[in-house]
Amino acid sequence: MSPIRFLQNAIVVAFLAITGSAFLFTMTRVALPVPRPLLLFSYGMMAPYQGDDEWNNALIAEGRLPDGTWQSIDLDRSFPVGRGERTIRERLQGVRFFAKEKVQQAYSAFAVQLLTHERERGATYTAVRLWNDDWPRSPGGYEQLHLPAFTTRTFLTFVQ
């Protein structure tokens, strides 16, 4: 067997092993001993839209003014993308997928960057805090029930 044919066979066998393991992982959550990043990468290609829930969510950012009052920070500027992509980015879905234990740390890094950018834009915030809002979905529209009576607000992080 020529070296090139050997390499080609190796590529095919490796591909089939990784893809087969990812399929098994998709169906049973059993992880065979293949390199985990490759397994997760391949699994990621088999995992779109596994489910949905009854809630919408959004990241809420607030900056503390020198007088101690909190002011809402507009995040539209930071996420000039569609609503679906924005929601996923706000929930740090990528971090949750690759390193769940680092989500809290990532939210803090997020808040630090936000505070820095706001100060560069001239804001006088002394601190930033992040919340997550969850509210029920409605046929009336995405933001239809994003009202205090229906919304659960969860604290995420605070930096100064």
Next chain:
Amino acid sequence: MRLSSSLSEGGFWRNVCCFCSVLHPRPLLRWRRGECPIMEITPFSRGERGRGIEETKQKHIPEYSEAHEGKGQRPALQSLKSEVGWGHQWNSFWFRECPPHALAIVRIAFGGFLLSMWLLRWRAVPMLFSREGIVLPLFSSPLLTPPSAVGAWMLYACFLVLLACLTVGFYTRLSAGLCVFFFAYFWLLSLYQFNTSFDRLFFVILLALTPSGAGKTLSVDAWRKKGSFLAWEPISILPQRLLAAQITATYLGVGWQKLALSSWQGGEVLAWGFMGKWATPLAFWILRRNVPIAVYDFGVFLVKSFEVIMPFALWNKRLRRWAFAAGALFHIAIALLLSIPWFLVLIPLYIVFLDPEDVRAWIEARR
């Protein structure tokens, strides 16, 4: 296969097919399709193609030598039979040489699609890929330090130029290889936060296109080397097979897990999806028609049926045409109802399930 056509024109075809009928269970099918299996048993290297059909026939087919030169041995049928086993089928499926037309069409469609989608992100570059936005790279590395906005614009522009080069087939391998590098960079820097299946799929497609020889026809490279966009050289079928296998695996995983996932056992998942973060105004409009849940149940049944059957139908010659049509409908519906247009690229990519010889014949019939 170009060689087999030439042989058939020269009158040698009948001998070869009689020979092959000993070895293959369905010689007539082969014969009609113009694909003599003997060509797969004795694959010709590129150098041999250049030396002329006569010499090649004498070298590879002893019967020919015997008849034309009065010497030589009877074909070693036993040894040939042993080659037409599992190993031969494996090699023929994964590694045989083939025309590059199918992958060239993939290159054009995929490159053009990716270029269009990334052009639409143009205004978001500073916020997504520079330190002016909130960028959290997947891991700490000097290479993944977010650049300035100007730096991000420049890197982004380079990537778009490379995608354009890939699409038109200008220094195809180099541009595809650099596209892999840039895509990996943007993914590790920021895109991983979006965490989508299609971005992973795009990376795999770029990776497969890099060494594939997809620029060996319908490309500026072909025009530069041979003076015609339609000129071609044979390539290995391996990248095409890998892409087909990946698309199959994606449908397989997506579909079969839905049979078990609790959230996919009723129409509710569709109804909730039509008012979720991905929902388009059309989806909200449909939802407000207040149709019974049975309609959504039926929708889920259709989706699951499609995704479960698709991996097999794509490989079945009888069902393939219907699978392509169903796939196109499915992905267009997703784009219209859930604002997820990125999977639309799979529609032209279905071409990897066709025989590359058929694709070439289809193109050449239209010249």
